[in-house]
Amino acid sequence: MFNYNFQWRPVWRSLPDLFEASLVTLQVAALAIVLGILVGLVLALVRMNMRGPARWIATAWVELARNTPVLFQLFFFGFGLGAFGWHLTPFTIVLVGLTFNSAGYLAENFRGGFNAIPDTQLRAARSLGMTAWQAYTRVVIPQVFRLVYHPITNQMVWAVLMSSLGMLVGFRELSGETQFLASRSYRIFEYFAVTAVIYFVIVKIILLVSRLLAMRLFRY
Amino acid sequence: MEPSVVFFSGLTASDVWFLTEAAFRTLLISVLSISMGTAIGIFCGWLLYEGKIFATLTLAPILDVFRSVPLIIQLVLFYNMAPILGLNLDPFASGTVILTIYTAALVANVARGGFEAVGLPIRRAARSLGMTYFQDLRYVVLPIGGRAVFPAWIGVALGVMKDSALVSVLGYVELLKASQILITRTQQPFVVLAIAGAFYFALSYPVSRYAAKLEKRWAQ
Amino acid sequence: MIEIRDLHKYFGDLHVLKGIDLDVQKGEVLSIIGASGSGKSTLLYCINALEPIQKGRVVVDGTDVHAKGTDINRLRQKLGMVFQQWNSFPHLTALENVALAPRIVKGKPKAEARDIASEQLRRVGLSDKINVYPSALSGGQQQRLAIARALAMEPEYMLFDEATSALDPELVGEVLDTMRLLAEEGMTMICVTHEMGFARDVSDRIAYFHQGVMEEIGPPQQLFGNPHSENTRKFLAKVR
Numbered sequence: 005m006f007n008y009n010f011q012w013r014p015v016w017r018s019l020p021d022l023f024e025a026s027l028v029t030l031q032v033a034a035l036a037i038v039l040g041i042l043v044g045l046v047l048a049l050v051r052m053n054m055r056g057p058a059r060w061i062a063t064a065w066v067e068l069a070r071n072t073p074v075l076f077q078l079f080f081f082g083f084g085l086g087a088f089g090w091h092l093t094p095f096t097i098v099l100v101g102l103t104f105n106s107a108g109y110l111a112e113n114f115r116g117g118f119n120a121i122p123d124t125q126l127r128a129a130r131s132l133g134m135t136a137w138q139a140y141t142r143v144v145i146p147q148v149f150r151l152v153y154h155p156i157t158n159q160m161v162w163a164v165l166m167s168s169l170g171m172l173v174g175f176r177e178l179s180g181e182t183q184f185l186a187s188r189s190y191r192i193f194e195y196f197a198v199t200a201v202i203y204f205v206i207v208k209i210i211l212l213v214s215r216l217l218a219m220r221l222f223r224y
Numbered sequence: 225m226e227p228s229v230v231f232f233s234g235l236t237a238s239d240v241w242f243l244t245e246a247a248f249r250t251l252l253i254s255v256l257s258i259s260m261g262t263a264i265g266i267f268c269g270w271l272l273y274e275g276k277i278f279a280t281l282t283l284a285p286i287l288d289v290f291r292s293v294p295l296i297i298q299l300v301l302f303y304n305m306a307p308i309l310g311l312n313l314d315p316f317a318s319g320t321v322i323l324t325i326y327t328a329a330l331v332a333n334v335a336r337g338g339f340e341a342v343g344l345p346i347r348r349a350a351r352s353l354g355m356t357y358f359q360d361l362r363y364v365v366l367p368i369g370g371r372a373v374f375p376a377w378i379g380v381a382l383g384v385m386k387d388s389a390l391v392s393v394l395g396y397v398e399l400l401k402a403s404q405i406l407i408t409r410t411q412q413p414f415v416v417l418a419i420a421g422a423f424y425f426a427l428s429y430p431v432s433r434y435a436a437k438l439e440k441r442w443a444q
Numbered sequence: 445m446i447e448i449r450d451l452h453k454y455f456g457d458l459h460v461l462k463g464i465d466l467d468v469q470k471g472e473v474l475s476i477i478g479a480s481g482s483g484k485s486t487l488l489y490c491i492n493a494l495e496p497i498q499k500g501r502v503v504v505d506g507t508d509v510h511a512k513g514t515d516i517n518r519l520r521q522k523l524g525m526v527f528q529q530w531n532s533f534p535h536l537t538a539l540e541n542v543a544l545a546p547r548i549v550k551g552k553p554k555a556e557a558r559d560i561a562s563e564q565l566r567r568v569g570l571s572d573k574i575n576v577y578p579s580a581l582s583g584g585q586q587q588r589l590a591i592a593r594a595l596a597m598e599p600e601y602m603l604f605d606e607a608t609s610a611l612d613p614e615l616v617g618e619v620l621d622t623m624r625l626l627a628e629e630g631m632t633m634i635c636v637t638h639e640m641g642f643a644r645d646v647s648d649r650i651a652y653f654h655q656g657v658m659e660e661i662g663p664p665q666q667l668f669g670n671p672h673s674e675n676t677r678k679f680l681a682k683v684r
Contacts, residue, residue: 171296207292
């Protein structure tokens with residue numbers, strides 16, 4: 005036992021590369037969450053207010069996103085669409101996959117949020133002469149946003165963790181970069197151990213920032 | 225490249241059976257990991273609840289690591305660490321170990337929530353009737369707290385079932401790995417992935433619907 | 445002036461208002477009393493088109509409320525409304541609650557909207573709560589906030605939907621005092637209420653609603669002293 009010779013030096017030398025790759029991870033995750041929020045909001049509103057094909061599509065999106073593995077979704081956007089001659093770049097595969105997934109989960113959170121705001125809030129706003137758009141954007145959605153703030157934070161953490169699957173579709177985010185460097189030096193364990201620590205730190209930073217932001221955003 | 229969609233024509237019955245078998249392996253590793261992980265997780269949750277400060281300082285951070293590092297990194301790390309420790313584990317065993325710990329880490333939080341959901345007055349009432357500590361757990365805490373967190377536990381279990389797709393990176397031929405093999409052989413990515421997706425959906429969707437229904441009924 | 449002609453309202457198969465005819469003059473204070481489910485609250489919602497109607501007309505200052513081309517958002521600025529559940533916006537301070545609609549509906553500059561808001565808050569006695577969030581206000585204070593919010597739109601009519609029903613008994617007085625003040629200032633008011641004392645003291649006329657029909661309308665002395673309808677008599681006997 006432990007006759008393995010740990011060699012950390014190559015990893016230390018690669019730290020700048022790993023940090024750079026961490027930024028790629030953060031970028032793709034943040035972008036996916038921003039898009040996921042917008043799409044998820046639309047999906048939730050469509051599911052609550054519309055009938056017919058639009059509603060079926062929204063429901064199918066939400067259920068597929070929630071009931072199949074993320075890796076499956078990435079493969080689908082990566083290889084499955086190849087059958088139609090669509091070939092996405094690794095970055096796009098991960099971005100589209102994570103957006104698809106996050107939007108599905110966030111849509112359900114939004115739906116719960118909207119249901120938690122009493123109808124009477126909308127009525128009160130409309131009675132003041134606000135248009136439906138004004139009542140939604142100024143009165144209802146700000147309140148929903150507070151209710152879904154923690155789910156969004158969790159989803160952001162998830163997006164960071166899920167983006168690690170990029171290494172399986174050839175995307176050089178943190179995990180992909182780690183795999184690349186590790187396979188070059190054969191120091192697989194050392195590289196992935198350091199990367200695990202980096203992920204842990206990223207997650208903690210996200211949670212901390214989210215908490216600080218919440219203190220500024222929600223005074224009521 | 226010419227876009228070419230050939231539905232099913234490239235797949236034989238034995239190919240579909242190949243996927244079906246793989247789906248059973250997905251089910252096998254999931255059920256195994258979820259049941260062992262749940263048992264360990266409940267125990268950890270109980271330690272967190274009863275152990276208060278000591279457990280919060282020791283156990284909680286350890287469990288936190290498994291929730292804050294991508295599962296795929298955990299799998300790669302453990303798979304490469306086992307030989308260092310002198311263990312000789314096949315992909316199935318490695319995958320089961322990590323999925324079990326991962327499940328336990330998630331269930332611990334859920335279980336602690338369950339213990340906390342049972343108010344102190346109710347437990348005092350139980351003890352005042354002369355119940356022993358374990359009678360109290362069995363007849364009071366379990367039914368009340370268990371019901372409170374059952375939907376959350378279903379969510380964890382389904383998540384682990386879907387995440388078991390990641391064990392494919394170790395080479396264990398579960399559903400997603402089988403799909404990859406089949407895609408390479410048949411060059412039918414869309415059809416193969418559609419079938420794999422249908423399997424996952426069939427495993428996950430009924431359970432999630434059932435849980436949602438239960439939650440609604442219990443909320444009344 | 446508000447003119448209501450042969451107003452019918454259904455919720456599905458339920459016939460809630462069965463042909464209401466009613467005129468409310470400028471400066472008048474009208475109280476509407478009746479058992480719950482008699483359609484009196486629904487009438488208010490039909491006046492500012494928060495509920496659609498199935499038959500009849502509601503005309504406010506010559507504008508048909510439910511006609512197709514009516515700019516309902518513009519019309520609602522004339523018709524302030526206060527709800528049973530006070531519905532303050534929890535994510536905004538008291539001042540922001542009141543200033544929001546003047547700013548985004550009337551397009552007033554931010555500073556002017558704030559001035560209007562603090563003036564209205566002063567009027568309802570909440571000057572010291574300007575920067576407080578509704579969660580820190582009592583029910584009575586939140587209801588006065590709701591009144592200030594409606595007044596900030598400079599409405600010509602105020603609709604009160606059981607404004608004191610959801611309040612703890614000891615908080616009812618402060619809200620009624622505010623409403624009384626408004627009435628004295630000459631505001632045109634329609635008040636759906638269970639407060640018989642308030643209705644008697646403040647109203648010019650009182651209408652009694654019974655099962656979707658306006659059973660009786662008249663000055664307080666007549667309605668309370670000498671009701672014409674048997675149903676009115678029974679109702680008054682029960683509530684007093």
